[in-house]
Amino acid sequence: MKNFEERYTAWLDGELSGEERVAFERELPDRDAAEKDRAEWAKLRGMMRESLAPARMPHADFVNSQVLAEIERESRAAEARQPARRGFLPIGRLAFLGAFLIVLATGLSVLVKPWAGASGPLVSEIVETHVANPTLHTYAFQAPGGRGAVLWIEEPGYIPANEKL
Amino acid sequence: MIRRVLLLLAIVAVASTVRAEDRIWAALVLGCPNTSEDPVPKELEPFIGGLKTVFGYKTFYLLNAKEKKIREGTEEWIVPRKQIFLKVRCTDRDKTSYTVVVELYVKKQLLVTSEVRLAREAPLYIRGPNWGKGRLVFILEVR
Numbered sequence: 001m002k003n004f005e006e007r008y009t010a011w012l013d014g015e016l017s018g019e020e021r022v023a024f025e026r027e028l029p030d031r032d033a034a035e036k037d038r039a040e041w042a043k044l045r046g047m048m049r050e051s052l053a054p055a056r057m058p059h060a061d062f063v064n065s066q067v068l069a070e071i072e073r074e075s076r077a078a079e080a081r082q083p084a085r086r087g088f089l090p091i092g093r094l095a096f097l098g099a100f101l102i103v104l105a106t107g108l109s110v111l112v113k114p115w116a117g118a119s120g121p122l123v124s125e126i127v128e129t130h131v132a133n134p135t136l137h138t139y140a141f142q143a144p145g146g147r148g149a150v151l152w153i154e155e156p157g158y159i160p161a162n163e164k165l
Numbered sequence: 166m167i168r169r170v171l172l173l174l175a176i177v178a179v180a181s182t183v184r185a186e187d188r189i190w191a192a193l194v195l196g197c198p199n200t201s202e203d204p205v206p207k208e209l210e211p212f213i214g215g216l217k218t219v220f221g222y223k224t225f226y227l228l229n230a231k232e233k234k235i236r237e238g239t240e241e242w243i244v245p246r247k248q249i250f251l252k253v254r255c256t257d258r259d260k261t262s263y264t265v266v267v268e269l270y271v272k273k274q275l276l277v278t279s280e281v282r283l284a285r286e287a288p289l290y291i292r293g294p295n296w297g298k299g300r301l302v303f304i305l306e307v308r
């Protein structure tokens with residue numbers, strides 16, 4: 001047998017069957033106050049149902065499609081970036097390495113005598129000579145005891161000593 | 166990273182330029198038959214033996230010296246004195262030498278044009294005109 005409070009709660013919730021409800025309502029000491037309680041409880045319960053109901057986003061389908069599209073876009077961008085990261089070296093490091101090797105090679109070529117081992121002539125030589133005045137004569141020969149060359153102009157004239165050079 | 170790459174590329178460019186740009190040194194000297202107590206100018210020391218052997222003078226005075234960049238296709242006027250100067254045009258270059266066309270001007274008149282293959286550190290001596298009691302000699306050397 002349920003006590004009064006339990007049956008009162010069940011009455012407020014409308015859970016008492018017909019006979020039980022009629023019998024209980026007869027037991028109520030103040031029917032009007034109880035009806036007021038029941039009405040307030042019904043109102044309160046309705047408000048609770050509304051507040052506890054899951055929030056509904058306006059235009060939910062549109063927002064969802066936008067979010068999915070954004071995720072798709074970012075995934076594609078990430079995939080596009082990945083090969084460079086997975087490659088042998090990123091492009092920046094490759095450029096750095098290449099520049100470093102060029103610097104190294106250039107430095108070595110400067111430090112090591114650039115013409116060492118070259119097969120060309122290591123002496124200067126006069127290939128041909130033309131004189132502006134046909135009365136002039138020139139001779140070309142190697143400088144004795146050296147690698148130099150001499151262009152010997154016979155009678156190239158003179159500049160008087162009193163003339164400033 | 167990009168800054169480092171740019172810095173390295175700049176160094177490469179500078180280094181390449183330095184390597185590519187040899188210099189041609191030209192000196193105008195006066196050879197005299199008299200002996201002198203004056204010491205040989207330091208710049209002439211490497212050449213003094215060759216000058217004495219070739220030209221037979223006892224003393225050489227350095228009148229002026231110039232240095233110019235030399236590259237294939239360049240043309241440089243080397244004017245140590247207004248009365249006597251050279252035009253040097255570089256026509257070719259290989260690993261050991263530069264081919265240059267040298268024009269000698271005396272009193273602004275072209276005297277001689279000569280095509281010369283100049284090896285590095287192997288000078289070219291040009292016997293020029295007399296001046297006073299001595300003789301003017303040009304020395305050209307690639308460095």
